[in-house]
Amino acid sequence: MTQAARITPPRALLLLVAGFVVWSSAFVWLYGGLSVGCAFGWDRITLAGTSALRLGLLLIWLVHVAALGWLLAYSRAVRQAGRSPPFVTTAATALTVVALIATVWTGLAIPATTLCI
């Protein structure tokens, strides 16, 4: 069996922050999407029983949550295979979990709150 390649710097460092980079992306896309959507009146277009804007925001949110889910699985795999020092993988996994929670937390209001007022 061949040992999978070790994760080397600077990628090891990227692994640490990858989770929160995804969180940042979610944040920017959600806030940006909302602002642009409101400016263009996408909240008044109905799609599948709800507004197109809300649907779009939900989609952005879910994509990011899914990305974080994948990242979590990946950093756990890296950790189990011992492809990076234990400290880095432990911290990376923990940070990914925290970022996942933060992202879920950020989007919770999307289904519930008024969009553009």
Added chain:
Amino acid sequence: MQQMSDQPSAPASAVALHKQLEAVWGTPPGLGRLASVNHTIVGRRFIVTAFVFFAIGGLLAMLIRTQLATPRSAFLGPEIYNQIFTMHGTVMMFLFAIPMFEGLAFYLLPKLLGARDMAFPRMSAYGYWCYLFGGSILVVGLALGVAPDGGWFMYTPLSSKTYTPGINADLWLIGVTFVEISALSAAVEIIVTVLKLRAPGMSLDKMPLLAWYLLVTAFMMLFGFPPLIVGSILLEVERAFGLPFFDPTRGGDPLLWQHLFWLFGHPEVYIIFLPAAGMVTTILPVFAGREIIGYTWIVVSIVALAFLSFGLWVHHMFTVGIPHLALAFFSSASTAVAVPTAVQIFAWLGTLAAGRPRLTVPMLFLLGFFFVFVAGGLTGVMLAIVPFDWQVHDTHFVVAHLHYVLVGGFVFPMMAAAYYWLPHFTGRSTRHGFGVTVFWLIFAGFNLTFLVMHWTGLVGMPRRVYTYGTETGWEWLNLISSFGSFLMAIGFALFAIDVLMQWRYGRRTRRNPWRAETLEWAMAVPAPSYNFASLPAVSSRAPLATEPQLPAHLAAGRGYLPFVRDGRMETLAVGLVTGQIEQVVRLPNRTLLPLITAIATGVFFVSVLFKLYVPALVGAAATLAMFLLWTRTTGDLQDRGAMPIGRGESAAPHTEAMAPPALWAMALTLAADATAFASLAFGLVFLWVVAPNWPPPALLAVDPAATVVAVVGFVGAALVGRISVRPAVIAVPRLRDRVLIGVAAAHVAALAGLGTTMLEVPDPTRHAYPAATMMVLLYAAFHAALGIVFALYGVWRSRAGFVSPARSLDLRIGAMWHAATAAIGAVSLLLVHGLPVVMT
């Protein structure tokens, strides 16, 4: 000859070794000091200067409190009062807190990490001069009575030409930007130093926590300051040339300033808090007598904190009509950010509880910090409750809360740090009794001033008013508050006296008086210019605990690099994660160039201030020329291969390494650059989507030929730039010169295409659309112009013999610039041509 110089041997005795190192690393006294680049000296300068600015800011606070002590006071008029509180806030935030952090980082980092200096000593010196000059511009403005007066966040339109026709606002924009440039360069330097210049064996998880804190803070500065710099440039361009970015009648929007400012301003609060928290995390375990609890958790929480703190800038804009859902996004970040803060507080409390605390002076200040900071957190929660916020919005309640957080979160930990590291600076021991008096004066004075100020706020006293009448019933509260502030001032004055006395007359201290376990105490105090006579091999987080004999061994030359080779200053760089030895970094020695370069930069800024654009261009050109001169002593004219570093090991010089510090610095600079560009692009899109009076009267006409030339130029620069670093190309001097000239030609084409496009832009003073479009194009053009410089610089270095297949650093740095320029150019073109299509 070369044989000899590559096989240096350690001198026979510790004293001989010290003399040898001191001869190379030391800085002569007198005028020679102006040329100093040593991190101990530059760090100390930053700290002392920041303390002077703290005194100035404190003096202004005393003037405010004197004015407010009695009703209908005739001491200060409203114009002066406005200048004074604005300058108080500005000085404290920009000229005290951030530079104090930089100074401590410069002074401590190499010592903590087991290195001999920072990664770019001349940059530190340059940054210091920029800070000093920029700060002086502001202080001179204050002395002449033309200081900024629109509040420390400079809201437009108050700070626009119409409402502030004088030079006041320009002073702020120019002075602060000048200082911020030094902060950005400090951020790059701190990051590279922490990542690379550590002692062998110090893997990421063995790094002292303070280094983690400083690393994360520096990253926050790297991404937090560019929006403010862009905002300041836009506002200055609006004020000077009438390009209406913030003027709603011509398609601008004051909200754009608020976004750009708070995009920086909120993280700024954490940029101030994190280093202070790092000090707490370092000092507390020493006096608790045990290791800090939860190392990994602290690292995780500060990284999380850094990100989350960027997600709540809009909470300063709750009153400007933002949709509920957007508010929900920002509230989610506001609540989330409390969790990592709490994790740290629990780690500190847990460490205290599990240890046997010693009640020293630094410890007293840490306890004061806990008390004040937690109280500030509680009033923060009160402010987060929206109806309450409305009630006390813009009253002295907010002023009181802000000082509980800032003074609690920064000044108290800094005082602890001052008493903790003073013996390191002076080599003398502190006097316990005096320090205790200082603590109680400051602690009592602070609480008296600001606890009472909560009350003045609750009864309705607004902030930023210069006087009040007797009918308000606010006199007693204000008098008590002012009395408290004078107590506090006496405390700080006594502190200054204490420091002077200790420095002049203190008893000599022994090495490591607090029995600390980190490397900065493994040297004689005050620190020698080279820090370590030989560099340690680190095997734990507490090197001095694992190996109590370490200081003696290092002094005796039993570590790495126990010699001077070729009269050069050398330190080691390691693998970023593993801490394995990677390269020998050869540092530049003292020179006047940083000072001269900073003076040239100052000429640029002062000329812009007085709207003298020809001298400004001369200043900018001189700055660039000076920077090019710096490189004459960097690099190497021959391949050296691995060099012995002592202990039977060897490493290549950084000039021949895969990833030398300068390459990292370039990558980080480009990250900040990309952030600035993104802020600018955000400005254009934001105005188009949100601002009134859009769409603009006329759009940019597309000139297909110009666009094609620009695209070809950019793509060419990136591609040919890549080719220029191919081993096969670098190996043939004539070929690599030609390729580099090709890169320069590609940039010229890009510049020509962009220039022609700019001619098509409608009058930029008419509307924010042409104004912002122009700025985006200028941004790209600036990069192409510098791209020419980089390419020709490569030719020069190549011809001068600095380049070989092993020594390709200069060309690789250039290639990074060419690629970044291409990316920025492509996005710019896409924006200016694509946006009109999408939006109309």
